Amino acid sequence: xxxxxxxxxxxxxxxxxxxxxxxxxxxxxxxxxxxxxxxxxxxxxxxxxxxxxxxxxxxxxxxxxxxxxxxxxxxxxxxxxxxxxxxxxxxxxxxxxxxxxxxxxxxxxxxxxxxxxxxxxxxxxxxxxxxxxxxxxxxxxxxxxxxxxxxxxxxxxxxxxxxxxxxxxxxxxxxxxxxxxxxxxxxxxxxxxxxxxxxxxxxxxxxxxxxxxxxxxxxxxxxxxxxxxxxxxxxxxxxxxxxxxxxxxxxxxxxxxxxxxxxxxxxxxxxxxxxxxxxxxxxxxxxxxxxxxxxxxxxxxxxxxxxxxxxxxxxxxxxxxxxxxxxxxxxxxxxxxxxxxxxxxxxxxxxxxxxxxxxxxxxxxxxxxxxxxxxxxxxxxxxxxxxxxxxxxxxxxxxxxxxxxxxxxxxxxxxxxxxxxxxxxxxxxxxxxxxxxxxxxxxxxxxx
Ligand code: SUG
Numbered sequence: 001x002x003x004x005x006x007x008x009x010x011x012x013x014x015x016x017x018x019x020x021x022x023x024x025x026x027x028x029x030x031x032x033x034x035x036x037x038x039x040x041x042x043x044x045x046x047x048x049x050x051x052x053x054x055x056x057x058x059x060x061x062x063x064x065x066x067x068x069x070x071x072x073x074x075x076x077x078x079x080x081x082x083x084x085x086x087x088x089x090x091x092x093x094x095x096x097x098x099x100x101x102x103x104x105x106x107x108x109x110x111x112x113x114x115x116x117x118x119x120x121x122x123x124x125x126x127x128x129x130x131x132x133x134x135x136x137x138x139x140x141x142x143x144x145x146x147x148x149x150x151x152x153x154x155x156x157x158x159x160x161x162x163x164x165x166x167x168x169x170x171x172x173x174x175x176x177x178x179x180x181x182x183x184x185x186x187x188x189x190x191x192x193x194x195x196x197x198x199x200x201x202x203x204x205x206x207x208x209x210x211x212x213x214x215x216x217x218x219x220x221x222x223x224x225x226x227x228x229x230x231x232x233x234x235x236x237x238x239x240x241x242x243x244x245x246x247x248x249x250x251x252x253x254x255x256x257x258x259x260x261x262x263x264x265x266x267x268x269x270x271x272x273x274x275x276x277x278x279x280x281x282x283x284x285x286x287x288x289x290x291x292x293x294x295x296x297x298x299x300x301x302x303x304x305x306x307x308x309x310x311x312x313x314x315x316x317x318x319x320x321x322x323x324x325x326x327x328x329x330x331x332x333x334x335x336x337x338x339x340x341x342x343x344x345x346x347x348x349x350x351x352x353x354x355x356x357x358x359x360x361x362x363x364x365x366x367x368x369x370x371x372x373x374x375x376x377x378x379x380x381x382x383x384x385x386x387x388x389x390x391x392x393x394x395x396x397x398x399x400x401x402x403x404x405x406x407x408x409x410x411x412x413x414x415x416x417x418x419x420x421x422x423x424x425x426x427x428x429x430x431x432x433x434x435x436x437x438x439x440x441x442x443x444x445x446x447x448x
Contacts, residue, residue: 002381003121006058006392007315007374009049010114011401011434012042013064013106014427017413018366021105021140024215025367026251026307034365038106039409041362043402045109045373048358050398052327056320059393061401062155062375063434065108065147066444068424072103072143083421090419097415104418105140109363110372112256113141113178114148118231119378120161122184122192127163128383129231130156133178134167137218147443154440158386165230168223173202176223179375180254181243183261187287194233196224197255197273199243209274212248219243237286241279247271251307256371258306262316262324265351266293269312271303292350294341301341309335311342313369316352326355329369333357390439400437404430 020032053059135141156162168174186192199217258272311332408430
């Protein structure tokens with residue numbers, strides 16, 4: 001069945017700002033409080049989409065979420081008109097503006113965390129499965145799950161071909177960060193293998209390899225197993241490696257900070273997973289001799305550099321000629337060791353033949369590189385044509401989205417601006433217009 005991978009990028013939302021919300025995400029903490037450019041961020045994201053599409057790779061877009069989330073503030077007890085709710089949340093006697101910053105976060109842009117996708121070819125029932133991530137590890141991100149489910153249901157509406165599940169239930173026990181901890185690998189004549197990584201155990205004894213002690217492990221082992229069940233993945237083709245606790249403590253809050261895979265190729269740092277050698281042996285056994293791994297040791301590429309420059313948070317893309325290219329952030333070219341590692345990958349005799357570097361600084365400074373900004377969805381031709389929403393990239397859509405951003409987004413945003421009720425209004429107007437551009441119907445609270 002002909003199939004193609006589409007990168008569903010998150011369109012950066014109009015409240016993009018640096019609120020220092022993510023403990024364990026080094027960039028988010030380091031840039032807390034600096035002024036942001038929502039317009040610049042959104043245009044950088046759109047430039048990436050255009051570039052990926054120009055390579056002949058499938059590209060699509062997912063909309064931002066409604067922010068500030070007035071519904072969240074009301075659920076926390078703030079009352080009155082929108083203006084009153086915002087004013088109270090901005091000067092809460094105990095939390096100061098913390099709740100306003102949380103409910104204004106544009107973090108839904110990192111759609112690698114939106115869901116886990118199991119393509120129909122790998123699911124027992126032959127349908128494509130999407131499990132929206134509950135993101136319970138970070139409060140500001142947990143607000144995304146509900147809207148993500150609505151948006152995915154609006155796009156993947158055909159129940160015969162797609163199943164959009166509910167996010168995993170409960171609090172922290174089934175904490176799930178979506179595709180940021182999921183890697184799908186495959187090789188010619190072999191069924192795909194799914195790596196579903198996790199950082200901590202919710203039930204029973206702690207894992208023998210220990211858990212991180214400085215920063216939180218966001219995903220549980222139990223969540224990763226539930227994702228494989230929901231996606232109806234063959235048990236023999238699902239592996240559940242543990243994220244290395246030292247890697248998490250160094251700032252690799254998601255697997256995709258230290259590893260990226262595509263087809264028969266895996267790029268990884270030795271601190272991405274525990275027991276890396278055994279994992280690679282297992283992958284070779286499942287995928288055959290064409291499987292290639294590029295393992296960076298601490299000596300070749302210190303984890304501090306990997307976390308700061310994000311060479312592994314690249315998109316590894318298969319081009320129409322069958323070769324692969326790396327789409328890396330500009331920072332991975334500036335850091336000599338990250339650059340040397342990517343150079344080694346390209347200069348080897350493997351399938352990866354080139355690298356491109358893009359300026360995504362607005363997103364990078366909150367810890368989101370190229371790979372964070374996209375959700376990979378493999379669609380067979382019949383599945384692609386069952387989607388009626390206008391979310392697939394073409395030049396007219398790209399130009400329309402750029403004009404929409406330029407019309408509605410502010411060029412500069414600092415923390416105090418989040419209390420401005422005009423910002424909330426501007427965003428509602430912009431998003432209302434966007435749902436018409438993308439033809440996804442009513443997905444936001446304010447549209448109900
Ligand atoms: O969850 N940053 C996001 C970055 C997500 C990156 N995604 C992947 N690695 N796939 C996070 O930590 C920072 C928001 C702030 O501080 O304003 C933030 O949420």
